[in-house]
Amino acid sequence: xxxETLDVKGKMCPIPVALTKxxxxxxxxxxxxxxxxxxxxxxxxxxxxxxxNGYTIIxxxxxxxxxxxxxxxxx
Numbered sequence: 704x705x706x707e708t709l710d711v712k713g714k715m716c717p718i719p720v721a722l723t724k725x726x727x728x729x730x731x732x733x734x735x736x737x738x739x740x741x742x743x744x745x746x747x748x749x750x751x752x753x754x755x756n757g758y759t760i761i762x763x764x765x766x767x768x769x770x771x772x773x774x775x776x777x778x
Contacts (some may be wrong), residue, residue, distance in 0.1 A: 713738035715777045719745045720752045730777040735761070746771045
């Protein structure tokens with residue numbers, strides 16, 4: 704299974720959600736996507752969009768610089 708990375712650092716909502724949606728649409732079933740970005744709002748909105756659209760969140764992490772990583776799989 705290949706892993707794709709999407710960097711949304713420096714982007715404000717709703718752009719990170721739109722980029723996540725676009726990237727997932729381009730991917731093959733079974734591929735893993737790691738989204739890296741910054742900001743509490745962006746972190747929450749991406750997770751909400753994934754959950755509302757049937758994606759399973761595999762992993763999330765945040766550091767003290769308000770940076771995050773969210774991993775999901777294309778279904």
